[in-house]
C-alpha cells in the first residue's frame with residue numbers, strides 16, 4: 330500500500346507540473362480526485378487492510394489527497410492569473426510595432442529651404458500680422474481705390490478697415506516704417522484669398538516676399554539675386570527669362586520664368602507645353618510706396634519680389650493638386666520625409 334501511495338504521489342506531482350489548460354485541469358481532477366479516481370480507489374482498498382496498518386495508511390492517504398487538491402488549486406489560480414495578464418496571447422515571434430518619427434511638412438520644408446538660400450545672401454527674416462488693415466495690405470502699396478483685389482470677391486474682409494492679408498507684401502511697408510535703409514529682408518507667412526477651392530487655388534496658402542532698399546539698388550541687383558536663388562533652388566543649369574508685368578507697388582514690374590526642368594523645356598503638362606515655368610513676381614519699389622513710409626526716393630531705391638510657396642513646392646515635386654498639401658493624408662506627407 331505504501332509503495333502504491335508513493336507511486337501515485339510521484340505521478341500526481343508530474344501531472345501537476347504540466348497543467349496549463351482548462352482541459353488538463355479537468356482531466357487531472359477526474360484522474361486523481363473524483364469519486365472514481367485513483368485516490369478514491371486507494372481509499373476503497375484501505376478497507377481490506379489489517380487493523381494495525383489502517384490508521385497510518387489512512388493518514389498517508391489523506392495527506393496524498395490534500396496534496397493533490399492543493400496542486401490542483403494552485404494550477405487553477407495560475408491559469409486565471411495568466412489569462413488576466415494576457416500572457417497566454419503573447420506571441421514573441423510577432424514583429425515589433427513601428428515607431429513613426431514625425432517630420433516637417435512639405436510646405437514648411439519649402440519655406441525653410443528658400444529662407445535658407447536668402448539668409449546666405451544676407452537677408453534677415455521678418456514677419457507681420459495675418460490680420461491686416463486695408464492701409465498696409467492695399468493703400469500703402471499703391472493699390473487704387475477701385476482695384477479689383479479690394480473687392481469682397483477676392484479678399485476676406487473682417488470689418489471695413491480690417492482684413493485677412495492677401496499677400497505678404499504689406500510686411501515691406503511695416504519694415505520701411507520702422508527701419509531706415511539699408512533694409513534687406515524676407516518675410517514668409519500665410520495669406521488668404523476668397524477663392525473657390527480647386528486643384529490650382531486655395532483660400533489659405535503661403536508666400537515669401539523679399540525687399541532690398543539701399544542707395545543705388547538697380548534692376549541688375551534684382552536679377553543677380555533672383556537668378557542666384559533660382560539656380561540654387563532649382564539647379565544651376567536652368568535657363569531663365571524676365572517678362573514685363575504689372576504690380577501696383579513696383580515699377581517696372583516683372584515675372585521670372587525658368588526653363589521647365591521636368592521636360593527639359595520640350596513642353597509638358599506642368600509647363601502647359603510652353604517649356605517655361607513662372608516662379609515669382611518682382612520689380613523695383615514704386616516711388617509712391619516710398620512716399621507712404623517717408624523714405625526719400627531721390628536718395629534710395631529698392632527691389633521687391635514675391636514667391637508662392639505651394640506653387641514652388643508643386644513645381645519642384647510635380648504635384649498637380651494644391652489640396653494635397655492641406656489634407657494631411659499621411660500617404661502624401663510621408664513622401665516628403
Ligand code: DAH
Pocket residue numbers: 495496497498538539576579610611612632633634635636
Ligand atoms: N504680392 C504679389 C501677389 O500676391 C506678389 C509680388 C509681386 C510681391 C511682386 C512682390 C513683388 O513683392 O515685387 O501676387
